[in-house]
Amino acid sequence: MSVSQAAAQFERQYAEYRRSKTVWTVLFWALFAVCFVVSLVVTRFDVVALAEGLPRTTDFIVKMIPPIGWSTFGADMDEWYWGIGKWMNSLLNTLLMAYLATVLGTAVGGALSFLAARNLVKSYAVYWITRRVLEIARTVPDIVWALLFVLAFGIGPLAGVLAITVHTLGAQGKLFAEVNENVSPLPIEGIRSSGGNWLHEMRYGVLPQALPNYMSYTFWRIELNVRSATIVGFVGAGGIGHDLFTSIQLLYFADAGAILLIVVATIMAIDMLSERFRHRLIGKEQLSQ
Amino acid sequence: MMPTVPEIEELRARLPRAFSPSPQERLRRVLVWGGAAALTVYCLYRFGFFTWNFADGVLKFGSVVVAQLFPPTGWDQLPMFLRVMGETLAMAFLGTVLGAVVAFPLSFLASKNMMPFRPLQFGTRRFADLLRAFDYLIWALIFVRAIGLGPMAGIMAIAIVEVGTFVKLYSEAIENLDRKQMDGVRAAGGNRLQIIRYGVLPQVLPMMVSNTLYMFEHNTRSASILGIVGAGGIGFLLADRLRAYELQEACLIIIMVVLTVYAIDFLSKKLRERIIGDGQRPQVADDLPQFAEPKAK
Numbered sequence: 001m002s003v004s005q006a007a008a009q010f011e012r013q014y015a016e017y018r019r020s021k022t023v024w025t026v027l028f029w030a031l032f033a034v035c036f037v038v039s040l041v042v043t044r045f046d047v048v049a050l051a052e053g054l055p056r057t058t059d060f061i062v063k064m065i066p067p068i069g070w071s072t073f074g075a076d077m078d079e080w081y082w083g084i085g086k087w088m089n090s091l092l093n094t095l096l097m098a099y100l101a102t103v104l105g106t107a108v109g110g111a112l113s114f115l116a117a118r119n120l121v122k123s124y125a126v127y128w129i130t131r132r133v134l135e136i137a138r139t140v141p142d143i144v145w146a147l148l149f150v151l152a153f154g155i156g157p158l159a160g161v162l163a164i165t166v167h168t169l170g171a172q173g174k175l176f177a178e179v180n181e182n183v184s185p186l187p188i189e190g191i192r193s194s195g196g197n198w199l200h201e202m203r204y205g206v207l208p209q210a211l212p213n214y215m216s217y218t219f220w221r222i223e224l225n226v227r228s229a230t231i232v233g234f235v236g237a238g239g240i241g242h243d244l245f246t247s248i249q250l251l252y253f254a255d256a257g258a259i260l261l262i263v264v265a266t267i268m269a270i271d272m273l274s275e276r277f278r279h280r281l282i283g284k285e286q287l288s289q
Numbered sequence: 290m291m292p293t294v295p296e297i298e299e300l301r302a303r304l305p306r307a308f309s310p311s312p313q314e315r316l317r318r319v320l321v322w323g324g325a326a327a328l329t330v331y332c333l334y335r336f337g338f339f340t341w342n343f344a345d346g347v348l349k350f351g352s353v354v355v356a357q358l359f360p361p362t363g364w365d366q367l368p369m370f371l372r373v374m375g376e377t378l379a380m381a382f383l384g385t386v387l388g389a390v391v392a393f394p395l396s397f398l399a400s401k402n403m404m405p406f407r408p409l410q411f412g413t414r415r416f417a418d419l420l421r422a423f424d425y426l427i428w429a430l431i432f433v434r435a436i437g438l439g440p441m442a443g444i445m446a447i448a449i450v451e452v453g454t455f456v457k458l459y460s461e462a463i464e465n466l467d468r469k470q471m472d473g474v475r476a477a478g479g480n481r482l483q484i485i486r487y488g489v490l491p492q493v494l495p496m497m498v499s500n501t502l503y504m505f506e507h508n509t510r511s512a513s514i515l516g517i518v519g520a521g522g523i524g525f526l527l528a529d530r531l532r533a534y535e536l537q538e539a540c541l542i543i544i545m546v547v548l549t550v551y552a553i554d555f556l557s558k559k560l561r562e563r564i565i566g567d568g569q570r571p572q573v574a575d576d577l578p579q580f581a582e583p584k585a586k
Contacts, residue, residue, distance in 0.1 A: 045383065100336065
């Protein structure tokens with residue numbers, strides 16, 4: 001093949017490559033345009049209403065911070081945070097809800113994770129059913145669980161704890177099961193050969209290998225559950241979300257702003273603490289290897 | 290060769306630390322776990338797990354709620370449910386697109402290698418963090434009061450959280466890019482815009498598209514619950530049916546939502562695999578984390 005032939009072949013192939021790429025790009029954007037237009041129609045998207053609503057939104061947000069003067073700082077803050085005692089109590093409830101739901105959900109989900117790991121159970125039926133149960137618990141959003149539990153347990157934090165617990169056990173069960181499926185089989189075989197039963201295999205063969213990852217996931221879950229616990233109050237399942245919901249519904253903007261500030265500060269503090277713990281745990285894990 | 294029992298005993302006496310942790314370490318463990326257990330019991334007590342009310346609730350949940358959920362009914366309303374489900378998807382789609390469009394230019398401002406003026410870069414990042422710090426439902430509540438009931442409030446709630454998420458994800462993608470391709474365009478005489486078009490975008494675009502798709506998938510879930518506070522979508526019907534004790538219809542809606550979420554997850558995963566090879570999820574705050582898994586041996 002001469003150089004000119006090779007060049008011609010390259011030109012041909014390159015043109016073909018360009019053509020197919022153009023076709024895909026056009027197809028992608030056409031699909032995108034169709035989706036976009038259909039979505040606008042289906043949601044009855046109204047630019048005028050949006051243009052009217054947006055200034056009102058910024059107005060709301062501005063009103064959330066009442067005027068605070070330098071000279072009257074203390075008195076202004078006192079007035080803004082008039083309900084601090086009530087809100088702090090709600091915040092404590094929220095944090096304890098998140099804690100309890102994490103503990104209960106991790107305990108149940110962790111126990112189920114051994115049944116949901118393909119390498120640890122012999123019976124395929126047990127594995128399949130456990131997986132499906134975890135999937136349902138995880139896929140139904142926690143606020144929907146909260147609605148269901150409010151029906152049975154009435155309004156209050158109890159329903160919120162149960163809702164977050166169910167969601168947590170689904171998520172933890174799946175994550176822990178993935179960790180379990182990645183453990184080395186050698187320690188398990190060692191324990192089986194020295195006469196251990198299934199529980200011994202799990203306790204002494206699997207748990208020591210998987211525990212650091214469990215802990216990381218659990219600290220992560222606490223962060224997520226604190227967020228959830230601030231939200232479930234919107235449907236009456238307790239916590240600071242309830243105060244936030246009523247203040248926005250009744251258009252008490254300063255109250256809403258004060259509560260939002262508390263919520264954000266709490267979430268940021270929890271994230272930071274949890275991250276520090278996770279790094280410490282992971283660091284330890286690396287040292288021991 | 291197996292060690293004999295006396296040998297083990299002798300070793301234990303000689304090297305106690307190799308067999309058990311030090312007394313301080315043991316005390317610390319007892320305190321930590323004992324404290325956690327005590328706090329758990331206190332919480333159980335505080336939230337009324339030890340009351341008759343709780344036992345009643347469990348019975349009621351079993352006999353009234355769970356028993357009445359099945360079998361799902363309301364099939365005659367299915368066309369209406371499907372239309373509202375379509376509205377839910379449309380909300381997720383528009384919210385994600387709107388968020389991505391606004392976040393795209395901002396993400397360049399928020400990248401250290403694109404924005405030399407540090408305060409602006411830092412400020413944009415923190416602003417994005419602030420938008421992301423509030424949950425979708427909180428934004429939805431605010432927008433419902435400002436714009437009114439309906440899907441527009443939901444779209445805005447999703448868009449505003451997504452601006453925060455995308456500025457973070459996109460700017461991280463931009464900061465991780467390879468300088469050599471930018472240098473190449475510059476060496477060939479490209480101006481600033483050309484450097485971005487030919488040196489930056491080809492590197493970051495697949496990542497951005499993949500992340501955007503992932504967030505669309507994620508927002509399908511969010512959009513299906515925003516209706517609970519009146520921001521449009523299937524959540525409104527769900528909350529309505531649950532509060533009216535129409536549990537069988539609620540069950541049908543829940544099943545529909547779950548199936549839709551699965552379908553979108555599946556499609557989006559396939560598409561993402563096509564775009565960047567692996568279907569990796571981006572690391573965002575409210576999702577399952579991706580830690581290094583222990584190596585399979």
